[in-house]
Amino acid sequence: MKRLIGLVIAAVLASTVCVASAASLVLGPGDVVRASVYGSPDLAIETRISESGAMTFPLLGEVQVGGLTTQQAEQKIGGLLEKNGYLKKAQVNLLVTTLTSQQVSVLGQVNRPGRYPVDGPRKVLDMLAVAGGVGPDGGDRVDLVRNRDGVATRETIDVVDIVRKGELNRDYEVSGGDIIFVERAPRAYVMGEVQRPGPLRIERAMTVQQAIAASGGLTPRGTQRGLRITRRDAGGASSTSEAKLEDAVQAEDVITVKESWF
Structure with a gap:
């Protein structure tokens, strides 16, 4: 019965996970991005963002993009190309091919434990769905460990109660570096x-x-x-x-x- 509930929860949540716009992704160290400029194929490049948050772009050298969304980074690079006189109107497109900086660890009694990218607004139930749902030996309550401004906090979420009552507003949004841990059932x-x-x-x-x-x-x-x-x-x-x-x-x-x- 518990295994069935876990699979049902995973299926329901997976069907309701919103598809995030690529423009909402926040860039960070380790991410690999593919950049292109409309009408300028020579400016196409694929590069990894450095630990300092900078990416190397043709003509411009290092551009700080860490902490920016892909849309903001596109606008910044385009603005620099225009400001420096390289293009009159620069239409830049960034595609994140490897998302490393924004990952959440889903551990414990889930069907597929591991680290998963947060490719947009995500909550705990979303990440549990990505990890295959709570396993047959998993408990009803899930711990969320977060680090904000150097302060670690822990929240406990009653997953089964939230789903049964349909009170999804009690769920918590996650971001890169968070840890979700599903304890073994008592x-x-x-x-x-x-x-x-x-x-x-x-x-x-x-x-x-x-x-x-x-x-x-x-x-x-x-x-x-x-x-x-x-x-x-x-x-x-x-x-x-x-x-x-x-x-x-x-x-x-x-x-x-x-x-x-x-």
Whole structure:
């Protein structure tokens, strides 16, 4: 079920990702651009933007374009060609062939973790879609780590809740250098007389009874009487107590189902 939800989310989001205009791309160090000037084939060039944000252009030498959009860079280069008397009217076109400076890392429990270019306005859900969606072991909440003016911040986004309620305004816009991390879903353990003892994914508002059902139910020798649950507190100390079927399951709980003596 979780895998199906992840794939559905990815498909829905991928279909709604807006196609950004190339003019909105912000140039930065490492980007490779192909430049051409209408009517002047000798001025065509493909070059990489330096660490200082400069690109080399015929006749002009180094031109600072770092931090400019492609449209702004086109206007700047065209203006310099006209100002220096090389052309009366310069129509410059820039095409980014390799986008290196504006990349977001999508890590953790996604289907295709990696670094992806931010080729225009993008939000967290957009980038999750690009990375193939949340994987079958991924949790519902996603961390977004951003660095703005030397200050690192972390935001947590409840992806499933946003999609279910259609509240896309709660999503966050991303930019180059951001990190999106999908944690592994919380787990509990059901031991003893159940059909499939071992770890299981904790679904929202899961009860002890639901956890036992997710483990295949009781064996012929199992009983719902005398259920025990072992839980760690905030300090890491564990304690064991009687469990009721309606009790909520928490991360790392160990539920023990006893053998019936009757």
